[in-house]
Amino acid sequence: MKFLICANYLPHVLNFRGKLLQDIAALGYEIHVVAPDLKTYATDYNTLSELGYSLHEVPMQRTGTNPIADMKMIMAMYSLLHEIQPDFMLSYTIKPVIYGTLAAWLAKVPNRFVLISGLGYTFQQVEETSKRTVFQKLVHGMYQQALKKSSKVFFQNTDDRDLFKSLKLLSSKTPSVVVNGSGVDVTDFDVLPFPRDTTGSIKPSFLLIARLLKDKGILEYVRAAKRIKAEYPNAEFHLVGWIDENPAAISQTQLDDWIKDGDINYWGKLDDVRPAIQECSVYVLPSYREGTSRSVLEAMSMGRAIITTDAPGCRDTVISGENGYLVPVKAVDELVDAMKQFIDNPSLYERLGQASRSIALEKYDVKKVNAHMISEMGLMSLSNKL
Structure with missing residues (x-):
């Protein structure tokens, strides 16, 4: 057949x-x-x-x-x-x-x-x-x-x-x-060590993987990055993706400006996202709506806490306070506050990350x-x- x-x-x-x-x-x-x-x-x-x-x-x-x-x-x-x-x-x-x-x-x-x-x-x-x-x-x-x-x-x-x-x-x-x-194939996305600074502490390192569309929350992510870095200069913000043929796509000029200003570390489009996930301590997806994001599931499988929106296809992946935080769509203030939760309470990286891995194994294998x-x-x- x-x-x-x-x-x-x-x-x-x-x-x-x-x-x-x-x-x-x-x-x-x-x-x-x-x-x-x-x-x-x-x-x-x-x-x-x-x-x-x-x-x-x-x-x-x-x-x-x-x-x-x-x-x-x-x-x-x-x-x-x-x-x-x-x-x-x-x-x-x-x-x-x-x-x-x-x-x-x-x-x-x-x-x-x-x-x-x-x-x-x-x-x-x-x-x-x-x-x-x-x-x-x-x-x-x-x-x-x-x-x-x-x-x-x-x-x-x-x-x-x-x-x-x-x-x-x-x-x-x-x-x-x-x-x-x-x-997500949980056998392909193992839990890997968190990135650490010279003192051995887990870095405040955030990552977004997505097509570079406005409705993926790209603009909110970069705005939050600017504000966090002004207060915590050592914080890192990584971005993986590409400019798609879509009416909601950002411009190449916007992307170039973000890179030039040092707001983000841009990885481009990756066939294998695991090295980028390993370099983050929290995965962020401020999307306006999803089916269910594969990149979120991959980050969860690798033991990373999640910050995403209380929106269809996003809210299903996070139990707020257990494996990450939910924020309203387009809400930069709340996104910044969620990021600060991790920076001010470093123990959350591992505790919430472990919960993400457990949810991935139970629900998203x-x-x-x-x-x-x-x-x-x-x-x-x-x-x-x-």
């Missing part, structure tokens, strides 16, 4: 869904991967191919709305799915979810699953204002039609599911389930998350069917 995954960015297939595909392949399923621009990511392409997966390219623009280009994508997806005839299909991110699911329905793929891993700019401020732009209404209408054609919808937090229901994007007739993010999804999709060992 054949299992197909459809994504808008090939490197994320390996990084975020690689363990899931390995577990499904271990059950005996033939794995197919559909994504755009395969030749651009030769390393990922070769790695997935060496695992025995079949890769297929479709034309897809990750951002923007071009009706002609999007129609070409649906037609290409339909033709490809009709040729492959997968038994199960999982789509995630906006265009694969909408256009991939509709194409799968037209191609009569029997089991069509959707993963809502984050909402992005098409849902910005909808909850706060209860108003939607014409563009948002258009996109949400397309979500509604696609989800009607899905067999089951996976969400990574209850807030996203509740929002989809309140906006009537998710029909009561379509089954849905909440899973604990994408999970990728094997547990994958087993949950595999069960909900009705996949089983093909050897048992023989």
Whole structure:
């Protein structure tokens, strides 16, 4: 039997869904991967191919709305799915979810699953204002039609599911389930020693890993860094990420100014974030909204306390005062206060970090998350069917 995954960015297939595909392949399923621009990511392409997966390219623009280009994508997806005839299909991110699911329905793929891993700019401020732009209404209408054609919808937090229901994007007739993010391989992210200064004390060292988008809380993080460093000059603020093609992206000039002013230590984009996490004593994500952040789970697995926002997809990872602190969205004052808690009480680094590791093991172990999804999709060992 054949299992197909459809994504808008090939490197994320390996990084975020690689363990899931390995577990499904271990059950005996033939794995197919559909994504755009395969030749651009030769390393990922070769790695997935060496695992025995079949890769297929479709034309897809990750951002923007071009009706002609999007129609070409649906037609290409339909033709490809009709040729492959997968038994199960999982789509995630906006265009694969909408256009991939509709194409799968037209191609009569029997089991069509959707993963809502984050909402992005098409849902910005909808909850706060209860108003939607014409563009948002258009996109949400397309979500509604696609989800009607899905067999089951996976969400990574209850807030996203509740929002989809309140906006009537998710029909009561379509089954849905909440899973604990994408999970983290706790065996790959071991607890490592904290960075220490010349006296042997743990450094006040903070880290944010994210695409450099305003809605990731980048601006709030840098503002907090300026204020903390004015009072505690030895405090360090690390930033890992890259400027994405997204309307909410910061400018290169902004980033250059922060680096020049010494506000942050910029690492760029990393294929392996573990060295950066090891150099921090607290992980910070002041995001406005998430599905469930993989970088937070990785930092938790490595025994780091977390400061994040009391926002959907963020609040689920922190028990305030136990493994970190929750602060309001866009609240720089509260973010600064949370950072000072650690600087003024250094014993919190290890105590709250240990609690993070325990939560990661109990709740976010990728094997547990994958087993949950595999069960909900009705996949089983093909050897048992023989």
